[in-house]
Amino acid sequence: MGKLLLKPIDLCGRLNAAIRLAGGVPQFARLHGLKVQLVRDTQSLKSISADVTKAVGLVPVLRYPVKAQAGRLATLGEVQEKLNSFVTRHTTQRAAAMALGISEGSLSNIQNARRGFTPVLSALGFDLPVTRFVVLP
Template sequence: MLLKPIDLCGRLNAAIRLAGGAPQFARLHNLKVQAVRDTQSLKSISEDVTKAVGLVPVLRYPVRAQAGRLATLGEVQEKLNSFVAQRETQRAAAMALGISEGCLSNIQNARRGFTPVLVALGFDLPVTRFVVLP
């Protein structure tokens, strides 16, 4: 189950309250106080702070055609691979996506992020969600 940032705030605020404040929570988990405060305000999310409350941040990609559906990185990769396979050449696929052939190759080989091709594949920019640590 994916949790939203508001769920992280709820867990973190409860843990901070239980510890007696942000400095005490930070000390208890060997974290920087500023990292705790920044995560609490969602200014920047520290993986160490999220782990301290039993969560791990993950990126998901909103699917434009299906409101509320979030795709995994693997699903985006699959969609890109099928898009390329449907074209005669990699160059034709790159042109259809509006990027260079080298850029497409770098994206496919995980040397570059998916941002340049997300919209053409039907996705929006990634959002952060959280999963509970096992």
């Protein structure tokens, strides 16, 4: 996980500074070929646009808080690995699905990335994902 993860407030700081330098939201949007409302929505954190974050040198990423380790954020790969270990410990996919309280088909879809992890996060020791940002290289 070697990259520094920035919080939404860090995005706001960078975006507000860039908007000031550009002379306002409309000018910033025009400079980067973005819609003004997209910039305003990102600035207020109403919805975060990958294009707006890219304009200030950041990329949004999802991380999963680990319940047992305050402040630790896991990657999607770590969640997938923990799910696969959980299934292996329960011998069959059916037994693992029953332990998680979901259907075998749902578990299969989650494992094959056709469905999100939300139904199993808590049972695996994770909270709902949070958005963080990494600096573009």
